[in-house]
Amino acid sequence: AQKITQTQPGMFVQEKEAVTLDCTYDTSDPSYGLFWYKQPSSGEMIFLIYQGSYDQQNATEGRYSLNFQKARKSANLVISASQLGDSAMYFCAMREGGMTGGGNKLTFGTGTQLKVEL
Amino acid sequence: DGGITQSPKYLFRKEGQNVTLSCEQNLNHDAMYWYRQDPGQGLRLIYYSQIVNDFQKGDIAEGYSVSREKKESFPLTVTSAQKNPTAFYLCASSIQTGSNTEAFFGQGTRLTVV
Numbered sequence: 324a325q326k327i328t329q330t331q332p333g334m335f336v337q338e339k340e341a342v343t344l345d346c347t348y349d350t351s352d353p354s355y356g357l358f359w360y361k362q363p364s365s366g367e368m369i370f371l372i373y374q375g376s377y378d379q380q381n382a383t384e385g386r387y388s389l390n391f392q393k394a395r396k397s398a399n400l401v402i403s404a405s406q407l408g409d410s411a412m413y414f415c416a417m418r419e420g421g422m423t424g425g426g427n428k429l430t431f432g433t434g435t436q437l438k439v440e441l
Numbered sequence: 442d443g444g445i446t447q448s449p450k451y452l453f454r455k456e457g458q459n460v461t462l463s464c465e466q467n468l469n470h471d472a473m474y475w476y477r478q479d480p481g482q483g484l485r486l487i488y489y490s491q492i493v494n495d496f497q498k499g500d501i502a503e504g505y506s507v508s509r510e511k512k513e514s515f516p517l518t519v520t521s522a523q524k525n526p527t528a529f530y531l532c533a534s535s536i537q538t539g540s541n542t543e544a545f546f547g548q549g550t551r552l553t554v555v
Contacts, residue, residue, distance in 0.1 A: 360546075368533070414484070432483055433483040
């Protein structure tokens with residue numbers, strides 16, 4: 324079974340509008356972390372935002388926020404006021420378990436290609 | 442500047458040859474990772490290392506080998522046993538402690554078998 328599911332292969336959004344990228348996850352571990360990364364066409368992976376399974380509040384980082392719904396096992400990324408530079412591939416990833424015995428290895432979804440239009 | 446350096450950026454290999462991808466970090470991170478990225482499949486873990494002289498197989502280790510002789514370096518060898526090596530390879534590192542510990546990635550190496 325897929326541990327991280329991103330059901331939107333591609334998304335379009337108008338500049339200055341908000342967009343939500345979906346991510347659902349599957350784990351039986353009570354301790355886990357959820358990450359979003361941005362991958363521009365150049366290939367590097369840029370960390371955007373993190374949500375821990377025990378965090379009480381949804382994470383926010385500038386224009387990025389994470390809509391964390393634990394009971395639904397979803398961790399959607401919301402980008403507000405989209406900019407042309409936001410056009411990229413976006414990956415949701417999960418780290419399971421505590422920090423001992425596994426390091427910080429991540430399981431990735433298949434990604435969502437976002438295109439911001441004028 | 443602190444970061445992760447992967448070299449080369451582009452690599453061409455003839456079928457049947459082994460090739461080694463370099464990954465160096467100056468972030469003083471204990472853990473390092475190798476991921477493979479194919480179109481439409483996201484990133485898949487090849488090998489990871491939590492400490493010098495120790496490493497573990499990831500989800501797709503067959504046809505690959507690694508070493509971790511120094512904290513700063515985690516080279517990946519793509520052997521002739523890897524049947525479909527053409528892909529984008531990403532190296533990453535992270536600290537071992539703390540809950541909010543994202544992985545930092547290098548710029549990647551694009552390997553093509555010719």
